[in-house]
Amino acid sequence: xxxxxxxxxxxxxxxxxxxxxxxxxxxxxxxxxxxxxxxxxxxxxxxxxxxxxxxxxxxxxxxxxxxxxxxxxxxxxxxxxxxxxxxxxxxxxxxxxxxxxxxxxxxx
Numbered sequence: 001x002x003x004x005x006x007x008x009x010x011x012x013x014x015x016x017x018x019x020x021x022x023x024x025x026x027x028x029x030x031x032x033x034x035x036x037x038x039x040x041x042x043x044x045x046x047x048x049x050x051x052x053x054x055x056x057x058x059x060x061x062x063x064x065x066x067x068x069x070x071x072x073x074x075x076x077x078x079x080x081x082x083x084x085x086x087x088x089x090x091x092x093x094x095x096x097x098x099x100x101x102x103x104x105x106x107x108x
């Protein structure tokens with residue numbers, strides 16, 4: 001055998017571990033990045049669910065207070081009121097709903 005085929009064979013023998021280590025390193029990096037992205041997405045989802053729960057609790061408190069409000073009860077159960085009184089009561093209820101909606105960060 002000449003020297004040239006021996007050098008080529010030696011380069012191939014040395015190149016195989018380098019290529020395999022490069023592949024292994026790239027695969028591990030991709031796996032780590034995928035895990036971190038999944039972890040970050042789960043954290044965002046958890047934060048969103050906590051915010052959603054707190055907003056729902058806040059709306060539940062506001063709605064409970066509004067259901068016990070005298071103007072709402074008067075508007076619901078007094079059919080014999082005059083048109084002016086009904087409109088006035090309705091505008092008061094709308095104003096209270098607007099005030100309640102400004103306390104939250106969602107648009108109603």
